[in-house]
Amino acid sequence: MEKIILENLEAELFKNIRELADNALLKKFSDGDKILLSSKPSKELFLLTEGEVELKTLAGDFVRLSAPTILGEISFLSGLPVGADVISLGKVSALVLDRECLDGPLFDLSTPDNLLVSKNIRSVYEGLSKLALWRTAGKYHQKYVGLVAHDEKKDALSDFVKSNSTFFSGRSLISTENTSKRIKTRTGLDVVRRVKSGPLGGDQQIGSLIAQGLVEALFFFKDPLWAAPHSADVDALVRLCDVFSVPIATNLATAEAILYSLQKE
Helix, strand or coil, X not given: XXXXXXXXXXXXXXXXXXXXXXXXXXXXECCCCEXXXXXXXXXXXXXXXXXXXXXXXXXXXXXXXXXXXXXXXXXHHHCCECCEEEEEEEEEEEEEECHHHHHCCCCCCCCHHXXXXXXXXXXXXXXXXHXXXXXXXXXXXXXXXXXXXXXXXXXXXXXXHHHCHHHHCCCEEEEEHHHHHHHHHHHCCCCCEEECCHHHCHHHHHHHHHXXXXXXXXXXXXXXXXXXXXXXXXXXXXXXXXXXXXXXXXXXXXXXXXXHXXXXX
């Protein structure tokens, strides 16, 4: 249900804004271009019509978004600095709107048509406000499936993901820095949210999202023959899964059982 609500909100917003924004400017970006900077406010709203971007949040994680989606809504609404650096991945196209594109007919109620347009614009602002609140709380995708592994188990986790690529390609994946690279190399699948490596706080970042109800399952392949230097973080992450009833797989056998359960759902 959450996936449907989030996707429907973005899809409806994108459609409505595009219909209202007759004067929007189409901009094209090359790989690595900085579309928005976190240190600067922006008066523009971006409708990503083609391509993918990566957001580097103030928390230090990386979020991948694909067209069609909306960018810059928090600063557009509040006038505050943008909350994340937004960088293009490959070729990107976006419609760029300033406030005049939306605000022009907002208070012109002289005709029935203008009254309807004004009502639609107000609805757009309400939707943008809801989207901004969700993203401020860290909700950029449907619930995540977490993928984490100790060094000696990264290949085993990657092989498990590859052998079940049909399932994992249909989920929003979150992973730590080094594990995400191994998964990409060995499976070709993209991780849409990448946090820091475990010893640098990545386990805690995923734990925070679990506490917010944003993770549906965690596949954490632990190495039982190695004492992790950040074992306290690992224990805390496992504990949060227990507290919030998030299924967690720490080895291949439990991973297969949890995968079977998720596929049935």
